[in-house]
Every structure is written in C-alpha cells, then in structure tokens.
Amino acid sequence: MTDLLNVRHLTTRFQTPDGLVHAVNGISFQIYPGETIGIVGESGSGKTMAMMSILRLLPGTAKAISTGEVWFESRDLLKLSEAQMRQIRGSSLAVVFQNSLSALNPVLRIEKQLTEAMTRHLGLTATAAQKRALELLDAVGIPDAKNRIRHYPHQFSGGMRQRVAIAMGIACNPKLLIADEPTTALDVTIQAQIVDLIKHLKAEMGMAALWITHDLALLAGFADRIFVMYAGQIVEQAPLRQLYYEPRHPYTIGLLQSLPRLDADQPQRLQAIEGFPPDLMHYPQGCPFAARCPYVIDRCHHEDPILESVGDDHTVACWVKPSYN
Ligand SMILES: Nc1ncnc2c1ncn2[C@@H]1O[C@H](COP(=O)(O)OP(=O)(O)O)[C@@H](O)[C@H]1O
Ligand SMILES: [Mg+2]
Numbered sequence: 001m002t003d004l005l006n007v008r009h010l011t012t013r014f015q016t017p018d019g020l021v022h023a024v025n026g027i028s029f030q031i032y033p034g035e036t037i038g039i040v041g042e043s044g045s046g047k048t049m050a051m052m053s054i055l056r057l058l059p060g061t062a063k064a065i066s067t068g069e070v071w072f073e074s075r076d077l078l079k080l081s082e083a084q085m086r087q088i089r090g091s092s093l094a095v096v097f098q099n100s101l102s103a104l105n106p107v108l109r110i111e112k113q114l115t116e117a118m119t120r121h122l123g124l125t126a127t128a129a130q131k132r133a134l135e136l137l138d139a140v141g142i143p144d145a146k147n148r149i150r151h152y153p154h155q156f157s158g159g160m161r162q163r164v165a166i167a168m169g170i171a172c173n174p175k176l177l178i179a180d181e182p183t184t185a186l187d188v189t190i191q192a193q194i195v196d197l198i199k200h201l202k203a204e205m206g207m208a209a210l211w212i213t214h215d216l217a218l219l220a221g222f223a224d225r226i227f228v229m230y231a232g233q234i235v236e237q238a239p240l241r242q243l244y245y246e247p248r249h250p251y252t253i254g255l256l257q258s259l260p261r262l263d264a265d266q267p268q269r270l271q272a273i274e275g276f277p278p279d280l281m282h283y284p285q286g287c288p289f290a291a292r293c294p295y296v297i298d299r300c301h302h303e304d305p306i307l308e309s310v311g312d313d314h315t316v317a318c319w320v321k322p323s324y325n
Pocket of ligand 1: 014016021023041042043044045046047048049050059062280
C-alpha cells in the first residue's frame with residue numbers, strides 16, 4: 001500500500017540564548033490511508049515539536065531549523081513555500097490542538113469560520129457551505145446546531161469548543177487529521193465522547209489520524225499502531241496489541257507498569273518511572289534512557305541504539321530489548 005505520510009530522519013533544533021535544544025532527533029515513520037496512529041511519551045519528549053515540524057508551524061521566534069523529509073501526497077512539505085503549505089493545512093492535512101481557543105478566531109461567529117474554510121478550500125457556494133456547516137456541527141454532537149452556529153467561540157464550554165475545533169478540522173475532508181492532546185484539558189467523560197467521535201468519523205470518512213498523547217491508556221482500543229517517543233526519538237513502534245502485550249523497550253515497559261490493570265484481582269501498586277527525561281539542551285551521549293533504565297548495560301552509556309526489527313512491523317531502539325512478563 002502507498003503511504004500517505006512518510007517522514008524521513010526528521011530533526012528539529014532550536015537556537016536559544018542558552019544553547020541548542022535537540023527537540024526532535026531523527027524520527028522516521030509512515031502512515032497509511034485510514035490508519036490511526038498514537039504517539040505517546042512523557043511531557044517534554046518532543047511530540048508537539050515533531051508535529052509542528054511536520055505542519056511547518058514552529059514558532060517563528062524560536063529560531064527553529066528542521067532537516068529531513070516529510071512526504072505527503074508525493075510532495076516534501078519541508079520544501080514547499082508558505083503559501084503552498086497554507087493550502088495543504090486546513091484541506092488535506094488538518095490539525096486540532098490541545099487548546100482550541102487559540103485556533104478559533106474569538107471575534108468571528110463559528111458559522112463564519114466554518115464556511116470560510118469550505119468556500120476557500122472546497123469552492124462551495126455560501127449556501128452550500130452553510131448547509132454543510134450545520135451538518136458538521138450535528139456530526140460532532142453539538143445540540144441545537146441551528147442556533148449554536150451563530151455563537152462566538154467563548155460562548156461554548158471547553159468540551160463543546162473542542163468539538164467545534166474538530167468540526168473545523170474535518171470540514172474540508174482531510175486525508176490526515178493530526179490531533180495534539182485534543183482531550184487532555186477535558187474531563188474523562190467528555191474525553192471518551194471525543195475519542196468515540198473521532199473513531200466514528202474515521203470509519204465514516206476513511207480519514208487517517210495521528211493522535212498525540214501522554215496517556216497510553218487512552219489509546220487502547222482506538223489506535224492501530226503506536227509510536228513511543230523519548231527525548232525526541234521514536235524508541236519503539238508496534239501495532240497496538242503487540243505494544244501492550246509484548247513491549248520490548250524498557251521505557252514502554254515502564255509506561256505500562258504505571259497504568260492500572262483492569263484485569264488485576266488484587267490491589268496493585270503502580271510503579272512510576274523514576275528519574276526525569278534528559279535536558280534536551282544537554283543531550284546525553286549513548287542511549288537517552290540509560291540514566292533511568294533498570295536494564296542498562298555498559299554499551300548503553302556510549303552508543304545510542306538504532307531502531308531494529310523484533311517482529312512483524314515492530315521495531316525497538318534498545319541494546320537489551322528485554323521481554324516483559
Ligand atoms: N519555543 C521553544 N524554544 C526552545 N525550546 C523549546 C520551545 N518549545 C519547546 N521547546 C523544547 O522542546 C522540547 C520538546 O517539547 P515538546 O515537543 O513541547 O514536548 P511534548 O509535546 O512531548 O510535551 C522540550 O524540551 C522543550 O523545552
Ligand atoms: Mg505537547
């Protein structure tokens with residue numbers, strides 16, 4: 001199958017007054033049409049910077065430099081002009097941020113924001129765009145859409161506003177939706193509703209999704225494949241079940257041990273991973289997880305492991321590759 005997105009050796013560095021930040025360190029992966037990918041990792045592991053690099057939305061003030069290749073629909077996004085990039089974002093490549101308030105224009109009614117995108121990218125007439133805007137709000141579960149469409153962003157609750165942002169994201173039938181912690185600020189019930197909504201929309205529209213989260217449990221029964229990020233690298237990559245049942249990277253094992261197990265028959269003590277991720281301004285020599293790793297061997301302190309195959313579509317960057325269980 002032809003991939004939809006093919007990221008090759010993507011690296012992003014920031015120049016700051018205090019030094020160079022190694023935010024994204026040579027990540028490579030593919031996403032196929034209709035697939036849902038989960039990217040998981042602790043806060044500060046480079047998830048947002050990786051996504052912003054792909055979308056070419058790195059903050060201009062940060063003096064960021066990305067190298068590598070980001071192939072999407074036969075074009076390398078890193079080589080496109082800003083105008084070409086704007087055309088792709090908001091049409092075939094859509095994004096939903098953690099805080100949609102920043103993505104929505106506070107002084108425009110949501111009707112205007114939704115219809116503008118569709119008249120611009122899909123060439124719809126004003127009437128057709130208005131009809132579809134109502135359908136979209138219905139589809140994302142906003143009650144009384146006919147009325148609500150006249151409202152401004154601040155008149156919606158956090159959960160409803162995330163739904164509006166998702167409606168905006170999917171308005172132009174994207175092939176890929178990138179969502180960066182879209183439910184993190186919301187309570188658990190609304191989180192579950194939004195996960196269901198994305199699942200439903202994905203099945204209906206055949207859209208692929210890249211879902212970024214720090215919460216591995218959230219991805220269960222939802223993602224097709226999972227990428228685990230640590231210190232700006234992908235350290236393990238596997239289909240969902242494989243990753244949950246046969247993880248081979250000590251960091252993934254640590255993440256799983258810090259989750260409550262529903263099938264446990266007695267009270268469990270959850271183990272948090274000790275220590276902290278490395279300071280990306282002082283990138284360590286060797287494996288970036290070595291300082292926290294219970295399986296560490298001498299080699300880990302000198303040589304950074306590369307991703308190696310350990311099974312069908314399962315790769316791990318670790319010299320030890322311990323088995324879990
Ligand atoms: N504007 C910036 N300037 C310099 N460094 C930054 C900037 N934004 C993020 N970083 C650094 O990049 C690293 C990765 O951050 P981020 O991608 O936001 O992590 P995550 O999304 O996984 O929590 C962090 O170490 C952070 O300090
Ligand atoms: Mg983030």
